[in-house]
């Protein structure tokens with residue numbers, strides 16, 4: 553038997569239902585906020601990720617799925633959605649002659665070669681939104697609120713937005729210097745990865761999972777103390793806007809994010825009771841230019857869909873669904889003989905084209921088995937065909953709850969069912 557690759561999974565049964573429900577809500581919110589759907593390729597030129605996510609980031613150094621295509625081009629399976637959307641924006645010149653915001657959303661698979669564990673897979677999906685062409689702190693708040701409101705609508709409890717500001721380039725350089733000065737004499741007391749990061753990407757030391765409880769990291773200089781006046785003003789405005797939108801947030805100076813393209817606002821949607829990050833994002837005002845486009849500010853986030861779907865499993869709406877859920881139908885059409893089967897096929901087409909979901913006996917099952925399956929599918933009405941009634945142009949319909957039976961003229965079946973369903 554061939555099994556699925558490590559770190560991948562199948563979505564089926566109950567999970568598939570929750571997945572559909574979740575996707576529908578994300579999509580409906582994207583539309584409420586006037587975001588438009590965009591789909592970009594699952595693989596892109598490797599350079600795209602090196603230049604955006606960052607040469608020294610964990611994603612690029614350890615986690616990308618890289619391959620050479622048959623013409624020896626270096627390709628990478630997308631580890632995240634932002635870089636591809638920015639490439640698409642530039643390549644299609646979406647910004648041409650526009651002074652309004654460009655609002656895009658996506659929902660698709662991403663690939664990272666990580667050590668698989670709960671909530672961390674090698675193939676996973678992200679719903680993400682990216683808003684270009686607005687540097688207004690109002691946009692940061694709007695983007696954060698869409699994620700927050702989706703999670704509220706889904707009934708995710710104990711959600712807190714953790715937010716921080718990395719400031720502009722000048723603030724970040726000043727802070728990085730202060731951080732390196734503070735850490736250099738103490739670096740041998742931190743993990744090996746942090747020792748490397750001191751040279752390559754010192755800010756990432758702040759969110760080191762291994763050293764997070766180390767006193768050295770608890771006493772680092774505070775990033776917000778190094779924001780220049782403009783960056784401070786901006787951050788304050790973002791927080792004010794979040795207050796207006798009644799988003800529950802905490803300022804967390806340790807949020808630095810694992811991708812290199814951020815400046816100013818960075819945030820994570822965190823399940824407080826479990827410490828799980830359901831999604832994350834931030835502002836990235838220089839990325840469009842770095843990838844060869846004009847100077848266009850941007851802000852966005854992405855959800856880790858599976859992490860959210862996993863939380864929804866405990867949700868009351870889905871707790872009743874069996875793990876091996878195989879669907880629900882309005883009507884089950886029962887047939888045994890060949891003549892009945894032909895009639896079942898014809899009636900099923902008629903019902904389906906009139907918006908009534910139904911299932912037929914497609915496996916020569918006995919009546920007993922068909923009753924069982926009808927119950928499993930929660931069929932509300934049963935059409936029980938028999939040759940005698942069919943010859944008279946009558947259809948026998950049984951209410952599966954009350955067990956009452958009616959004989960209905962075959963031309964009136966749809967009307968009758970529409971009336972009672």
Ligand code: HAM
Pocket residue numbers: 631632633634635664666671672673674675676678680681682810811829830831832833834851852853854855856857858859
């Ligand atoms: P990220 O923090 O790398 O950001 O990923 C966003 C979310 O994807 C995470 O918070 C997590 O829920 C989920 N995630 C990441 N890796 C995995 C994995 N291996 N398995 C399951 N879930 C995972 C980004 O990807 C940015 N592109 C977000 C963004 C959009 N920033 C601006 N716009």
